[in-house]
Amino acid sequence: MYTYEASRIVHAPADVVWDVISDHVLFGQIAPNLSQVVVLHGEGEGMTRQCTGSDGTNWAESCTLWQPHRAYAFEVISSDPQYPLSKMTGTFTMDETSLGIRVGMRFDYALKFIPPLLGWLMNKLASRSSAALTEAIFDAWEAV
Numbered sequence: 001m002y003t004y005e006a007s008r009i010v011h012a013p014a015d016v017v018w019d020v021i022s023d024h025v026l027f028g029q030i031a032p033n034l035s036q037v038v039v040l041h042g043e044g045e046g047m048t049r050q051c052t053g054s055d056g057t058n059w060a061e062s063c064t065l066w067q068p069h070r071a072y073a074f075e076v077i078s079s080d081p082q083y084p085l086s087k088m089t090g091t092f093t094m095d096e097t098s099l100g101i102r103v104g105m106r107f108d109y110a111l112k113f114i115p116p117l118l119g120w121l122m123n124k125l126a127s128r129s130s131a132a133l134t135e136a137i138f139d140a141w142e143a144v
Contacts, residue, residue: 001087002111002123006134007104009097010142017094017101018069020144024049030140032133049074057083061090070094086112103141105134 010017020026028037033054040048044066052058059079066072073091076083093104107130114122 001108003106003108004127004130004134005104005106006131006138007093007102008138008142009100009102010138011100012142014069014094014096014101017103020141021092021094021103022068022072026144027137028052030137032136044068044072048077059083064089065091084112086110103138105137 024037024039028034028051035052035054035056037052038050040050040060042048042063045063047063047066049061049063050058051061057080059076061074062077064073064075071091071093073089076085076088079085087108087110089108091104091106091108093102093106095102095104111122
């Protein structure tokens with residue numbers, strides 16, 4: 001299992017920050033690796049959503065954690081055969097600090113079809129693209 005984490009301090013009211021980071025449709029519009037996110041049913045914990053990647057792959061996610069104004073998490077529950085991960089959980093957080101509101105993203109994942117040593121190397125190489133991806137998401141959230 002691998003983990004990637006990123007965070008940024010933002011200067012905006014907490015209610016606004018939560019509304020932006022928990023807007024699933026918006027996330028599908030701004031994340032460079034996605035073309036859309038559609039909420040299939042529910043709200044909060046137990047909600048399911050369908051994600052379509054910019055490469056055309058599809059996967060469904062279930063909300064496994066929902067703490068308003070604090071954190072939420074999604075776990076991939078089904079995916080196209082070509083989806084490259086055997087497990088994926090994304091956790092999004094916010095907390096107030098003396099410097100502003102820290103917004104965080106954490107992704108825990110396991111690669112499909114990859115031997116452990118090669119997976120470790122691929123994970124190291126992917127961290128650069130992950131950093132660019134999360135920075136683009138943070139930039140887009142701040143622009144809203």
